[in-house]
Amino acid sequence: MTDMPLDFGDPAELGQLRRDFRAWMARHPVPERLPDEPVPAFLHRWHRLLHSGGWVGLDVPEIYGGRGLSTLHQVAISEELAACGAPGVPRIGYLAHAILGFGSEEQRLRLLPRMLAGDDVWCQGFSEPDAGSDLAGMTTVAQRHGDHFIVRGQKLWTSYAQYSDLCLLLARTDRAAPRHSSISAFVLPLSRAGVTVQPLRAANGDDEFCELFLDEVCVEESELIGAEGEGWPLAMATVSYERNALDTGHISKYGLVVERLRQVVRDRGDDLPDGLRSEIGRCVVDFEVLVAHARRRTAERLDGQIAGPESSIDKLLMTATEQRLYETALRVFPEALVGEADDLFGDYLYSRAASVYGGTSQIQRNIIAKRVLHLPSPD
Numbered sequence: 119m120t121d122m123p124l125d126f127g128d129p130a131e132l133g134q135l136r137r138d139f140r141a142w143m144a145r146h147p148v149p150e151r152l153p154d155e156p157v158p159a160f161l162h163r164w165h166r167l168l169h170s171g172g173w174v175g176l177d178v179p180e181i182y183g184g185r186g187l188s189t190l191h192q193v194a195i196s197e198e199l200a201a202c203g204a205p206g207v208p209r210i211g212y213l214a215h216a217i218l219g220f221g222s223e224e225q226r227l228r229l230l231p232r233m234l235a236g237d238d239v240w241c242q243g244f245s246e247p248d249a250g251s252d253l254a255g256m257t258t259v260a261q262r263h264g265d266h267f268i269v270r271g272q273k274l275w276t277s278y279a280q281y282s283d284l285c286l287l288l289a290r291t292d293r294a295a296p297r298h299s300s301i302s303a304f305v306l307p308l309s310r311a312g313v314t315v316q317p318l319r320a321a322n323g324d325d326e327f328c329e330l331f332l333d334e335v336c337v338e339e340s341e342l343i344g345a346e347g348e349g350w351p352l353a354m355a356t357v358s359y360e361r362n363a364l365d366t367g368h369i370s371k372y373g374l375v376v377e378r379l380r381q382v383v384r385d386r387g388d389d390l391p392d393g394l395r396s397e398i399g400r401c402v403v404d405f406e407v408l409v410a411h412a413r414r415r416t417a418e419r420l421d422g423q424i425a426g427p428e429s430s431i432d433k434l435l436m437t438a439t440e441q442r443l444y445e446t447a448l449r450v451f452p453e454a455l456v457g458e459a460d461d462l463f464g465d466y467l468y469s470r471a472a473s474v475y476g477g478t479s480q481i482q483r484n485i486i487a488k489r490v491l492h493l494p495s496p497d
């Protein structure tokens with residue numbers, strides 16, 4: 119088993135970072151979740167505590183509130199957190215990189231330190247009732263009136279908007295232009311007049327999803343991120359980061375489940391049915407392939423290369439690994455179905471959404487076919 123999945127031989131400086139982090143964790147154990155405290159509120163407290171120790175935004179330049187270190191440092195902290203079973207680093211990397219890549223200097227200085235500190239909680243307002251896979255088909259409009267825009271429309275599946283302060287919003291600013299060059303990105307305060315956030319209760323009882331109703335919402339020009347009409351490249355850069363196994367910290371979490379399965383094989387391998395044993399073997403192979411792939415992506419990023427459409431390969435690999443892993447884990451540990459203490463069942467249920475969020479598996483295959491393999495298109 120690869121103890122630290124993305125171990126690059128840990129240069130001394132990284133080893134020191136890991137030791138510092140372990141020492142800090144020993145003094146700052148994960149707080150207890152309060153009775154009736156919603157999970158996002160608990161995770162927000164954890165985010166702030168991690169930030170107070172300097173463990174958020176390690177790869178963000180210091181001037182914007184980070185530590186100016188490398189991707190490897192951020193990955194090392196994700197691994198350390200997973201190794202001790204603590205909740206992961208806040209999932210803001212893809213939003214931070216959208217602001218870093220497209221925001222003005224004034225916006226970076228204003229928005230990033232507060233995002234990293236958890237002073238502002240962000241959500242992502244991309245999808246709409248009729249524009250999910252076909253995101254460029256969005257109909258939410260931001261119409262310019264001098265130095266401001268008036269936004270009208272609706273967003274859907276906006277995760278945790280009810281706990282958020284700001285939304286990275288996509289809207290169409292020029293209905294006459296081709297659809298990919300007529301979309302702009304805004305940072306929208308959710309307290310703004312005309313914004314209604316309506317949580318939706320999912321079948322598993324979670325209220326992750328929200329609808330956002332935008333009724334004549336005034337957005338200032340200073341809230342436009344990037345140039346007018348530059349929303350599509352911003353959205354694509356954001357989802358590329360979102361689809362990357364490194365930034366989401368999933369790998370370390372899968373590693374813990376893989377290790378549990380390996381332990382079962384070691385303890386009672388001979389008693390397991392053949393089918394189940396080979397299923398576990400398949401999970402281990404999937405996981406090791408994903409780790410090797412993530413290592414390659416890390417090395418590329420350290421060389422300054424950022425994955426574009428190739429990140430769809432990461433997303434497919436992650437989805438396949440995660441879904442097989444949790445399906446197998448539930449077969450091996452069926453007691454998780456009734457055990458409240460074990461979050462395996464919750465993780466299994468959430469894994470079903472992996473082939474949908476961040477773009478469905480079918481869409482990832484389309485992207486790989488068209489933009490990575492350049493296969494001829496039927497249309």
Ligand SMILES: Cc1cc2nc3c(=O)[nH]c(=O)nc-3n(C[C@H](O)[C@H](O)[C@H](O)COP(=O)(O)OP(=O)(O)OC[C@H]3O[C@@H](n4cnc5c(N)ncnc54)[C@H](O)[C@@H]3O)c2cc1C
Nearest residue numbers: 242243244245250251275276277471474475476477478480
């Ligand atoms: C847990 C979770 C969290 C999410 N959080 C957010 C969020 O915070 N912000 C946000 O903006 N969105 C969010 N989403 C929405 C997500 O991005 C969309 O659900 C996703 O892009 C699919 O869009 P859709 O649901 O409209 O499905 P549709 O686009 O209607 O697709 C329905 C089915 O048709 C298939 N399909 C569609 N077009 C094609 C095609 N051209 N070729 C082949 N198959 C096709 C799809 O693969 C899918 O199986 C979240 C979704 C989930 C599940």
